[in-house]
Amino acid sequence: MQTKIAANAHAMKRWLGKAEVILGNHSDRLNAINIFPVADGDTGTNLYLTVRAAVAALGGTATDAAETGNDVGALLSRAGQAAMEQARGNSGTLFAVFLCAAAEPLVGKSRLSAPLLATALNRAQIRAWSALSEPVAGTMLSVLEAAAHAAQAVDASQSGDDSNHALGLSLDAVVDAAYQAVVRTEDELAQLHEARVVDAGGVGMLLVLDCLRSAVLGEELQDELLDGLHGYQLQDPHIHEHMPADDGVEVMCTINLSPLNAAILRQRLDEMGESVIMSQVGGAQGNDDDDDEPGVEVSYRWRVHVHVPDPEPAVALIRSLGEPTDIAVSQLAIPRENGQETAAGEASGRESESTNAATNVPGQSRHEF
Known part of the structure; x- marks a missing residue:
């Protein structure tokens, strides 16, 4: 043992x-x-x-x-x-x-x-x-x-x-x-x-x-x-x-939402696309103590992920419910013009080579909104 x-x-x-x-x-x-x-x-x-x-x-x-x-x-x-x-x-x-x-x-x-x-x-x-x-x-x-x-x-x-x-x-x-x-x-x-x-x-x-x-x-x-x-x-x-090739894009962001708006966002993203993932980032924000300040709604920070045919409607929806940060859109299709390379297995065990392989993989082109 x-x-x-x-x-x-x-x-x-x-x-x-x-x-x-x-x-x-x-x-x-x-x-x-x-x-x-x-x-x-x-x-x-x-x-x-x-x-x-x-x-x-x-x-x-x-x-x-x-x-x-x-x-x-x-x-x-x-x-x-x-x-x-x-x-x-x-x-x-x-x-x-x-x-x-x-x-x-x-x-x-x-x-x-x-x-x-x-x-x-x-x-x-x-x-x-x-x-x-x-x-x-x-x-x-x-x-x-x-x-x-x-x-x-x-x-x-x-x-x-x-x-x-x-x-x-x-x-x-x-x-x-x-x-x-x-x-x-x-x-x-x-x-x-x-x-x-x-x-x-x-x-x-x-x-x-x-x-x-x-x-x-x-x-x-x-x-x-x-x-x-x-x-x-x-x-x-x-x-x-x-x-x-797969059509569409992956949209990701982080956003503060009330529980109601989070439920609304999840439901509407489900209608727009696929692979919807929403998970809280940290605890409650806003009126989460015993101040009972009227008009202050408890919100949570959420990480949002979805695959959609077109990013614009999804981004517009997200922005209609809050102020997102780090909105990123990635193409789902892998660039095929240069053909697919086989795995760089020979890099196994060498951290510097693995880092280069992992950060320069096809399909990772992204742009921020």
């Missing part, structure tokens, strides 16, 4: 750092098998850039570090808020939702334990499923759900034991369950089954969870987890090579 387990705030920081590197190194391969919800080939890039934002938030001043101290939840919450503010795409947004939600039951705790891991993962998978207007099995959501159930099963079998031994058992079970869930994605979604690939976002979440296991248990990442996953062999071509 594991000989040296570290589950404190420093280990959580190490976890996110590992995830940044591994997602950077695997971004090309994840992009190559990304065909759901749209074949826009950017899941790896989106996950990498979102995790990078989380890691950057933890590299602040000594004062910033003092604010979180040894508080595992406070550290992850800070990283999660930064990830949410800069989340990219479906996969990046769902990762940010996962991180923010997992942090909540850990606030005030100095170390992760098996019972806390079970609670955190359960909170995260519920929040991720509810963030999407139309959640679909066979995706990151299924992988998160399987991981949460595995952690709960171990916690129950160990009768709530908060020892390092129980935590090690739980992390092993979580990663194994996530792997099995990734394998199942190919048969859960018709698009994946037809293309004979597993879900890219699911693989990304598997890598993130294995990074958590590695950081806490002091063990190497389990590279063999990727062996045999359909479509993941480095010599395989880019899966989008013979697929028709």
